[in-house]
Amino acid sequence: MLTLQTIKNDPEFVISRLAVKGFDGRAVITEILEIDAERRRLQQKCDSDASELKKLASSIGALMKEGKKDEAEKVKAEVARIKGDTKGLHDRLSDCEDKMRDLLLTVPNLPCADVPEGLTAEDNVVVKEGGPMPDLGEEALPHWDLAKKYGIIDFETGVKVTGAGFPFYVGKGARLQRALIQFFLDEAWNAGYVEVEPPFVVNQASGYGTGQLPDKEGQMYHVTADDLYLIPTAEVPVTNIYRDEIIPASDLPKKNCAYSPCWRREAGSYGKDVRGLNRLHQFDKVEIVRIEKPENSYAALEEMKDHVQGLLEKLGLPWHILRLCGGDMSFTSAITYDFEVWSAAQKRWLEVSSVSNFEAYQANRLKCRYRDKNKKIQLCHTLNGSALALPRIVAALLENNQTPQGIVVPECLRKYTGFDIID
Numbered sequence: 001m002l003t004l005q006t007i008k009n010d011p012e013f014v015i016s017r018l019a020v021k022g023f024d025g026r027a028v029i030t031e032i033l034e035i036d037a038e039r040r041r042l043q044q045k046c047d048s049d050a051s052e053l054k055k056l057a058s059s060i061g062a063l064m065k066e067g068k069k070d071e072a073e074k075v076k077a078e079v080a081r082i083k084g085d086t087k088g089l090h091d092r093l094s095d096c097e098d099k100m101r102d103l104l105l106t107v108p109n110l111p112c113a114d115v116p117e118g119l120t121a122e123d124n125v126v127v128k129e130g131g132p133m134p135d136l137g138e139e140a141l142p143h144w145d146l147a148k149k150y151g152i153i154d155f156e157t158g159v160k161v162t163g164a165g166f167p168f169y170v171g172k173g174a175r176l177q178r179a180l181i182q183f184f185l186d187e188a189w190n191a192g193y194v195e196v197e198p199p200f201v202v203n204q205a206s207g208y209g210t211g212q213l214p215d216k217e218g219q220m221y222h223v224t225a226d227d228l229y230l231i232p233t234a235e236v237p238v239t240n241i242y243r244d245e246i247i248p249a250s251d252l253p254k255k256n257c258a259y260s261p262c263w264r265r266e267a268g269s270y271g272k273d274v275r276g277l278n279r280l281h282q283f284d285k286v287e288i289v290r291i292e293k294p295e296n297s298y299a300a301l302e303e304m305k306d307h308v309q310g311l312l313e314k315l316g317l318p319w320h321i322l323r324l325c326g327g328d329m330s331f332t333s334a335i336t337y338d339f340e341v342w343s344a345a346q347k348r349w350l351e352v353s354s355v356s357n358f359e360a361y362q363a364n365r366l367k368c369r370y371r372d373k374n375k376k377i378q379l380c381h382t383l384n385g386s387a388l389a390l391p392r393i394v395a396a397l398l399e400n401n402q403t404p405q406g407i408v409v410p411e412c413l414r415k416y417t418g419f420d421i422i423d
Contacts, residue, residue, distance in 0.1 A: 001104040001365050003379075007032055017110040020326035022119045025107060032103050039096040042089055049086045056082075105214060109361035111326045112334045119327030124338070130309070131318035133342060134400045140345040143395040144276035146402060147173065150422050153394075155276070165266065165281030172422045176397075176409070177284060179416030180390055181259050184286035184311065188257035188387060191307055193288055196258050198237035201228040206240040209366040211332035211358075221263045234260040234287035235384040242291055243366040246377060252370055253300065254291035257387070259284070277391035278350065285389040290382070291368065294360065297381035301335070301357045304385045308339055308353050311388055314412045317396055318342040320349070334359040341392065345399040350392035355385030398422075 007014050011029050018025035116125050147153035152173025158166045169177045189195060207213035207229055212220060221230040231237060238258050247254070262285050266274075273279070288307065292300045305321065312319040322338045329336050333356040340349040360379040363369070368380045401408040406423030414420045 001361060002107055002110065003360070003364055004032070004036060004100070004104070006110075008036065014110065018108060020111045020115060020117055021108050021329060022327040023108050028103055028107060032100065032107075035096050035100050035103070039093060039100065042093045042096060046086060046089050046093060049082050049089070052082060105208070105365075108331045109334050109358060111329060112357075112359070114323070115329065115335055116323060116325045118325030120325075121328050123325035124322040124328055125325070127321050127323050127337070128309075129318075129320035131312060131342075132316065133318045134344045136344050136400075136402065140399065140402060142276065142345040143343075143398040146398045146407065147276070150407065152176070152422060153277070163281070165279070167277070167280065172417070172419065175417050175419075176394065176413070176422070177390060179413045180388075180393060181284060181286060182416050183413055184387055185257060185259055187307070187311060187314075188286065188288055193255045193257035196238060196241070196256050198231075198234055198258050198260060200231055200237075200260055201226075202231055202236050202240065203228055206236055206243070209240050209243050210236050210362055211330075211365065212236060215331040219265050221265060230263040231260060232264045233262050233285065233384075233386075234258040235289060238287065238289045239291075239362065239368075239382055239384065240366065242368040242380070245368060247291065247368070247370045247380065249293070249370050249372055252291065252293050252380070253296065254289075256289045257286060258289070259286050261285075262389075273348075277395040280391050283389065283391045286387050287384060288387045289384045291363075292381045292383065293370065294378070294381050297357055297359065297383060300383055301337075301355065304355045304383060304387075305337055308355060308385060308387050312339065312341065312352075315393070315397065315410050317393070317400065330354075330356065332356075332358050332361055334361065339386075339388075341396040343392075343396050343399050345402075346395075350396060352392045352396075353386035353388050356383065358382045358384075 002014070007029060011033060015025045015029055116123060118124070141149070144155065147155070150172070152170055154168040154170055157168050158164075161168075185195060201223065204213060204227060207220070212229075212232060216232070220232055223229065238256050241256070242254065261282055263282050266279055266281060288304060290300050290304065309319070309321070319339055319341050322340065324336045324338055336354050336356040338351050339353040339355070340351050343350050359381050362382040363379040366382075368382065369377050370380055372378050397410065398407055401410070406421040409417055409420050409422065
């Protein structure tokens with residue numbers, strides 16, 4: 001969440017930047033400032049009363065020594081009165097702090113200066129592109145037909161066993177999945193990311209820490225009996241490793257990667273654009289997460305973009321990078337770059353990665369901090385990215401690499417699959 005100091009420093013600037021995300025923040029920012037003024041007034045009164053109580057308490061002993069028992073009793077009565085008033089003040093102060101936190105949780109992160117204005121995907125900006133564009137002709141099959149033809153993905157049995165959006169991967173399809181996961185993990189390891197295998201369920205505190213709660217509560221699968229949530233991305237457990245931590249500056253940056261299945265309800269998703277692997281309720285993904293000093297976070301963002309680009313180049317897929325406009329960004333992000341690959345049979349771009357810098361927004365929720373060279377405690381910056389999400393990568397690989405003989409496996413995957421063609 002935004003720090004209170006950020007809002008107090010320049011509330012009009014905050015309101016104007018929130019508008020870039022399509023968020024009308026004037027009412028909530030005004031309320032936050034009003035509550036802060038009341039909180040400071042109550043705190044000053046509590047501090048004043050505490051000082052007065054200290055003086056009165058010391059005077060009671062002196063009066064008793066002087067034999068002024070009646071005066072001492074009057075002072076005791078005054079002490080009791082002030083303590084009663086102070087309890088009420090502390091209750092009101094606690095209420096102010098609770099209201100303040102609840103309101104701050106409703107305010108999105110500020111988009112950085114490089115974020116383009118606009119409220120829909122049409123306003124996103126292509127900043128880079130590459131990769132060979134296949135020309136397969138009109139007879140090219142979409143991946144759901146290819147999956148059935150070669151018996152590698154079983155959507156129908158997934159519907160029977162669980163429901164729509166939960167496919168089975170079979171035979172070479174299962175090995176292709178495992179190959180991609182291992183390839184992505186190995187590439188992350190070679191780039192200096194320390195692999196972790198996280199829990200696949202998290203508690204509420206973790207959801208709040210990375211911003212999935214309360215913003216995306218309706219999109220998460222909730223295990224109500226235990227009050228735990230199935231993770232929508234490994235970002236959640238991995239970033240929460242550093243919740244409530246003060247990291248020595250010498251230990252930064254922290255670079256982690258993790259494979260996990262991911263669960264998303266995707267409520268309201270329907271139509272041709274969600275067919276096959278285009279949008280699932282359960283899917284596999286390798287995530288990269290970084291914890292950085294603020295002055296290094298944008299250089300880290302560029303490194304992460306280069307890493308994802310490198311994966312797509314090795315897979316031989318056509319790609320482009322979008323800088324998302326304010327209205328298409330997530331609640332918590334300061335800037336996001338989406339990677340999309342071309343789906344030759346569907347003739348459309350498919351999102352396969354989002355790489356984001358959250359600056360100090362997540363860190364403030366997480367209380368993820370470091371001690372700088374002056375021994376002062378500062379908030380870290382957090383970043384993460386998909387490297388990569390599998391379903392649409394598989395969709396593009398199947399469609400783009402189809403031949404009359406079968407589907408050609410990219411060379412970088414063959415040592416993992418054990419075969420070079422799906423036939």
